[in-house]
Amino acid sequence: MKTRNIILFLLILTAVAFATAEGKEAEDMTDNIHWLGHDTFKITGEKVIYTDPFQIKKSDAADIILITHEHRDHCSPEDVSKLTGKKTVIVATPDCAAKLSGNVMTMKPGDKATVEGIFIEAVPAYNTNKKFHPKANNWAGYIFTVNGKRIYIAGDTDRIPEMKEIKADIAILPVSGTYVMTAEEAVEAAMDIKPELAIPMHYNSIVGTLADAERFVAGLKGRVPAKALKQE
Numbered sequence: 001m002k003t004r005n006i007i008l009f010l011l012i013l014t015a016v017a018f019a020t021a022e023g024k025e026a027e028d029m030t031d032n033i034h035w036l037g038h039d040t041f042k043i044t045g046e047k048v049i050y051t052d053p054f055q056i057k058k059s060d061a062a063d064i065i066l067i068t069h070e071h072r073d074h075c076s077p078e079d080v081s082k083l084t085g086k087k088t089v090i091v092a093t094p095d096c097a098a099k100l101s102g103n104v105m106t107m108k109p110g111d112k113a114t115v116e117g118i119f120i121e122a123v124p125a126y127n128t129n130k131k132f133h134p135k136a137n138n139w140a141g142y143i144f145t146v147n148g149k150r151i152y153i154a155g156d157t158d159r160i161p162e163m164k165e166i167k168a169d170i171a172i173l174p175v176s177g178t179y180v181m182t183a184e185e186a187v188e189a190a191m192d193i194k195p196e197l198a199i200p201m202h203y204n205s206i207v208g209t210l211a212d213a214e215r216f217v218a219g220l221k222g223r224v225p226a227k228a229l230k231q232e
Contacts, residue, residue, distance in 0.1 A: 029149065029169075029170060029196065029197050030197070030199070030227060030229060032044045032045055032146070032147060033151075033170070033199070033229065034229075034232050035199075035201070035229040035230070035231055035232060036056070036057075036231065036232055037054070037055060037204070037205055037231050038052070038054050038055070038073060038201070038202060038204075038205040038206065039051060039052040039054070039068070039073075039074060039153070039155075039156075039174070039201050039202055040052055040053055040054050040055075040056070041153065041172065041201070042060070042232075043146055043151065044146075045146035045147040046117060046118065046146060046147070047063035047064055047116050047117065047118055047146070048060070048061070048062050048063045048064075049062065049063065049064045049065075049066065049118070049144065049146065050062045050064070050065045050066070050083050051065075051066045051067075051068070051142075051153050051172075052066070052067055052068055052073075052074040052075075052153075052155075053065060053067075053076060053079040053080055053082070053083055054073050054074065054076050054079055054205075055076075055079065055205075056079040056082045056083060058082075059082045059083070060082070060083050061083070061084075061085035061087075061088065062083040062084070062085070062088050063087065063088065063089070063116050063118075064088070064089050064090075064091060064115055064116055064118060064120075065080060065083060065084070065088060065089070065090045065091065065092075066091050066092075066120070066142050066144070066153065067080070067090065067091065067092035067093065067096050067100075068093065068125060068139060068140050068141060068142070068153070068155030068156065069093055069095070069096070069125070069133065069137070069139035069140065069155060069156060070093065070095045070096045070099065070139075071156070073205070073206055074155075074156070075092065075096045075099055075100070077099050077100055077101075080100060080102075081101075084102050087103075087116075088102060088103060089103050089105055089115050089116055090102055090103060090104045090105065091105050091106075091107055091113075091115060091120060091142070092104060092105075092106060092107070093106065093107065093108060093122075093137075093138060093139055093140050094106045094108060094138070095137070107120070107122040107140060107142075108122055108138040108140060109122050109123055109124040109125075109138055109139075109140050110122065110123075118144050118145065118146070119144065119145055120142055120143070120144045121142065121143040121144070122140040122141070122142055123140065123141045123142070123143060123152075123162060123166065124140070124141070124157075124160060124162045125139050125140055125141040125154060125155035125156060125157035125160075126139065126157055126158070126160060127156075127157070127158050127179075127180075128158040128159070128160060129158060130158070130179070132156070132179045133156050133157065133179070133180075139155060139156070140155055141153055141154040141155035141157060142155075143166065143167075143168055149169040149170055149196075150167065150168045150169045150170070151168065151169070151170045151172070152166055152168035152170065152171045152172065152193065152195070153172045153201075154171070154172060154173050154174060154189075155174075156174060156179060156180050156202070157174065157180060157181065158180065158181050158185065159181055159185045159186070159188055159189040159192070163189050163192040163193055164192045164193075166192075166193045168193055168195050169195055169196045169197070170195055170196065170197045170198075170199065171189075171190055171193045171195040171197075171198045171199070172198075172199045172200075172201050173186045173189055173190060173198060173199070173200060173201065173216075174186065174200075174201055174202030174203075175200040175201070175202060175203055175208065175212045175213055175215075175216045176202045176203040176207045176208025176209075176212050177207075177208065177212070178207045178208070179202075179207060180202050182212075183200070183212045183213070183215040183216040183219065184215070184219060186200065186216050187216060187219035187220055187223075190216075190220055190223075190224045190226070191220075191223060191224065194224060195224065196225065197224075197225050197226065197227060198216075198220055198224050198225070198226040198227075199226070199227060199228070199229060200212070200213040200216045200217065200226075200228050204231065210228075213228040214228065216228070
């Protein structure tokens with residue numbers, strides 16, 4: 001009986017140590033990822049990268065801006081202008097190009113390019129059970145590498161079959177439902193991708209609440225490390 005209790009105690013200690021290490025690793029991985037609301041992230045490392053700038057509060061000089069599609073809360077010329085410097089490269093889907101000025105480079109799903117030393121892949125993003133983001137529009141998510149980590153920002157999408165082919169260390173997924181995946185669907189998407197860390201987005205703004213992000217994180221507990229970032 002004593003031996004059994006010792007083994008049980010050791011298993012509990014191991015589980016606690018694993019959870020602590022997992023939490024520390026998640027914290028370390030998000031040190032350079034800043035959520036500014038909705039689908040807007042500032043990611044620092046070799047370069048300063050912004051995704052889908054929307055309702056930007058502070059001007060900055062981005063090296064790269066990634067725009068997933070032409071909806072106004074993702075392709076916002078006035079917000080892009082707040083982040084555009086002389087050397088900024090704006091990577092966007094082709095239907096965004098006419099709205100934007102500056103050094104604009106277009107990408108569609110399947111395209112790959114090296115921009116300012118950062119390797120970027122455009123991957124599909126679309127709805128499967130709603131009509132807001134048709135597959136035929138060739139809107140995109142992006143995978144790019146910063147500080148040795150492959151980061152996947154999914155764009156406005158449902159859980160799609162292509163996610164099983166995504167290889168990413170960090171997956172940033174929409175969770176609000178209505179226009180994109182629900183939190184529960186996003187949990188399954190994260191299980192398809194199996195990243196080292198999953199981060200929720202697309203909530204607490206036009207649609208979705210903090211509760212969606214919390215359900216996402218809770219749904220992945222013990223399966224995939226997940227963390228909801230504090231909005232900056």
